Amino acid sequence: MNGIMLGQYVPGNTVLHRLDPRTKMGLVFAYMVVLFVARNFLGLAVLAVLGLAGVVLSRAPLRSLVNGLRPMLFILLLSFGLQAFFTPGQVVWHWGVVHVTREGMQMAFLVATRLVLLIMATSILTITTSPVALTDGIEYLLSPFVPLGVPAHELAMMMTIALRFIPTLYEELDRIMKAQMARGADFTGGNILRRVRNMVPLLVPLFISSLRRADDLALAMEARAYRGGQGRTRLRELSMARRDWAFLTVGLAVMAVAVVLRWWP
C-alpha cells in the first residue's frame, strides 16, 4: 500500500463530501453523457470549468489527481495518435505516408480533453464519497429495477462486505507470507512458472480462511436476524438537503449550456 491510488476515498468535510451520494452520482453520470454530446471546444470548455470547480470544492490534492492520470497516459496517447493520424481532411503536415490533418488534430484534442475530464469527474466522485455511501447510493439508484429481478440490496451488501474485507485479507496475506518465509519460502526469485507455483502456499491458506470467515459472517448476520433487504431500515438515511438541490440545479444548468453549444457554428 504505497501512496494514494486513483480515486481512493480521502476523508474530509468539504461541501462535496457532505453532498448526498445520489446527487454526486447523478451529476457525474450526466456529466459523462454530456461530455460525449458536446462536440466543440466551446462546449468542452464550459464542462472543464464545471469540472475544475469540482476539483477546487473537493480540496483534492492536485498532485494526486495528476498522479491518478498517469496510468491512463497510454490510452490517452493512443487515442490521440489514432485520431491525429487517421482522420481524413485537409493535410497540414506530412512525412512520407504519415500525414496529419486539420480535422485530425481537432478530433485528437477533443477526444483527449473528454478523457481527461471523464477521469477527473469520476475521481472527484470517489475521492469525496466513502465506499459505504457509494453502495448506499447504488442501492437506491438500482431500486427501480427490483421488480425486474435486479437484487439491488444484495448487490450493495456484497459490495460493502467485499470492501470491508480488503484490508483484512491484506493483513492475512502478509501474515501467511511471513509464516511461509519463516519456513524458507521465497516469493521473489524464479521464472514465471516457478513464481505461480510459489503462490500455492499463500493462496490455499488464504482461500481456506476466507471461506471460514464467510461462513462465520453469514452465521453472525443470521444470528442477528438478517434476511436481506425487505423491510430493512437504515442507520444512515439518505436525505436530499437544500444544497443537493442547489448543486443539481446549477450543475445541470451548466451542462444544458454545454449541450446547447453543440449547435453553435
Next chain:
Amino acid sequence: MSITVEGLEHVYLPGTPLEKKALHDVNLEIPTGSFCAIVGPTGSGKSTLVQHLNGLLRPSSGHIYLDGVDITARGVDLRRVRQRVGLVFQFPEQQLFEETVWDDIAFGPRNLGLPAEEIARRVALAMALVGLDQGVAGRSPFGLSGGEMRRVALAGVLAMSPEVLVLDEPAAGLDPRGRDEIIARVATWHRELGMTVVVVSHTLEDVAPFATQVVLVAQGTVRYTGPVRELLANGELMRQWGLDVPPLVELMENLRACGLSVRPDVLDVNETVAEILRATGGGPS
C-alpha cells in the same frame, strides 16, 4: 545460540498518516540455552519484536546480533537466518496448505534443498517431537482436529532444525489441557535437547514455571528483564504495565494483606500449597 537486540526501533508505515511507532529503545540479551518468556499486554509490541529475531521485519533503526553477527547488515543470507531461528506464528495451523501432513512438514526442509532421505528423517523426527502418530503422515492436515493441526504446524518449523525456537502465543485458542500440554512439550525440548526457546505470551502463569528469564514488554519497549520470581514478587510493576497478575500470586498477596507472611513469588499450585502450609505452621494432617 545467543541473541542480542540493540537499540531496536520499529515504525510501521513511516511517512504516512497511519505512521505508528511499534517499538523503541529495545535492548535485550537472550543467552544460549535459555528459556526466555516475553510477556506483556495485548498490543504492547511483542509480536513485532519477535518478527525481528529472524529477519522477517527490518528494524527502522538498531541491530540484532545472532552469536555476535549482525543480521540487519546488508548481504546477510536471510534464508540461513530463518533456518537457525525457527519462528512459529500465532495460530500457525492457518499456514497449512499441503495435501498431506507429511508434505506440509517437509515444506521447510525442501526449501532448504536437503536430500530426500534427510527430509524423511527430519519429518519423522519432528512428528515424534510434537507427539504426532506416524499414521497421520499420509492424511490431509485439514481433516485433523485443531490441536493436531497446530502440532503439524509446529513440526513444520521444527523440521528446519532451528537452533533457537521462537513461539508467538503457542497456546492461544487451545483448551486448558491443550495449553498445558503444548507449553510442557516446549519445556521438554528446552530441557532435554538444550534448545534455546523464546515464548511470547500475555499470560505470565503459563510460562512462569519454565522460564529462566522473563522480559516484560509494554507500550513498545522493555520494562523489565530478569528472573521470573523477581517479577512475580513485584505486583506493582505488573499492574503498572497492564500485565495480568497470575491468580496464585494474587492469592498470596491477599493472604499477606490478611497478615499471613507468605512469599508472593510462587510458580505453581504445589509451591503455593507448600508455602501456605509453611506460613501457617500446619502440615498434612
